[in-house]
Amino acid sequence: MSVGEYFTKLNTSLPSTSATTRIPAFFIAHGSPMLIWPKQIPAASSSLMRSLMKTSGPDGPLANFLKALGPFLLQRYRPKAVLVFSAHWETERHIEVMANDDKNELLYDYYNFPDELYKVTWESYGSSSLAKHVKDLLEKAKIPVKLIKNSERGFDHGVFVPFIHMFPEQPFPLPVIEVSIDSSLDPEREINLGKAIESLRDEGILILSGGLSIHNLNDLGQSLPDVASPNVRDFEKTMIMAAELPENRRLDELKKLVRHAGFRSAHPREEHFVPMYVAAGAGSQGEAKVLCDLHGAVTIAFGL
Template sequence: MSAPSTTLPAIFLAHGSPGLIWPKEIPRRPPAPGEVGGPLGPHRKFLETYGPHILEKYQPKAIVVFSAHWETKDAIQVMDNEENELLYDYYNFPEQLYNLHFKSKGSSKISSRVVELLTKNGIKAEKLHNGRGLDHGVFVPFLLMFPNDFNIPIIEVSIDASLDPEKHLDIGKALAPLRDENVLIISGGLTIHTFQDGDAWNPLTASPGYLDFENQIKSGVTHAAFERNEKLLKVTTHPFYRKAHPRVEHFIPIYIAAGAGSREGDKASVVSDLHGAITIEFGV
């Protein structure tokens, strides 16, 4: 195993959907040409290789993870679990998807550090002790990325229900010191998330506006840190932003990762440019 990087990145991770782990014994239509998701698609293959890669390269002592599927209003909540259960926060799926197992633990020390950093920067935060399990925005990709009996602590943190991009940049900036403490920050969402346009999910059927929207994201992250954040904020004015995100909770996590990886000299790298499922490392 190679020596770990001294400063870890913050990752905006395309977390996918439960379709990525669809039970093999249940019939499913053949994947359409160009389809990214599903149990046979390129997104699953990416996650299966990316997880071992980041464990070997970065060797984190803990993972702090944000999910588009957990919003809180009055304060940012930070899980403080001895053992992480799973929260099956989806409906009308096969029974097998409610009997999944991913064993992991929390870390009260890391949870306290997250609350400390947020509070120090004027962001109200509190620990939630054994009050919630990891939602599918975390356990679906992690089942594919990491060993089932995972010995690295996982601490899930909520996003703010305001869904304000600048506030989430500030959340990321507040947590940037974790990167120097061998803690990996993963912020999960998607670059396209709409149920109003079924064609949007496939690059072969999506309107060119969706492709241009994602190109603007990829172009924006090539800039230096301050300008990069400004470019990512400007993405919200793109005419297809609200078509790609009728509700923006799946895009907002990008700002946490961008904020955490926006110190002077921090670069960003698109590590997967799959349509609708771009993954970016900030602070490399």
């Protein structure tokens, strides 16, 4: 689908601001550095990498969806700030919250890519007041938390890679802060993390939690619909069905997904899947809708 077609689909799928005062919480497919691959540099010549570039590269369907999603969210919900979680930042003992009013730094946390990928930029600024507010909410929920400065850590590529497509205006005009996920990777704890900040949706804060519905670096073919094993395809189908269940059943069925027969083939480790639970917790009330069902790159809105 083109960017315009995705935008039209979003317009018919999500409620207007007149229908709800709460901004939904989103689990987004944040993709990989392939999304911002320099066009002047050929990708690896293997047929597998060519197929992955076709689906996950800068001109692929995921990039087109993200290019539609970002402007749509800004136009539809007019958020005051963005709070983002990423599969690439997990912490022990404390949830960490970036707290600064200065320019957010970038953390190029990937390896063996072309030099150009270490020169990309995405300019934004933080909000120490929002960070403090998040800290207060987490403490109220009895979740250990601490604030860190932007000099201690930059935005990882699970943030800036999709945001380059979603929010191309530079510098980005809204404050953005990143919050870590719980390194236990336990669905219940990630859901509770999301629930603790659910009230931010009433305050005009856009909550984005990034990961992937399939992430297996040891078997990249699982990210291709024509190559993925039947168990992995069934896992993702079950995920999509569970996400759209009524709220009184949804969380219980989503928690069962980590025990699905195809889960370990889709996720040898859980870190790219559990951000979905943060978004599901932050949008635990109301309906949920799958906005994009691209294989390996499902995006879901929670709390409609």
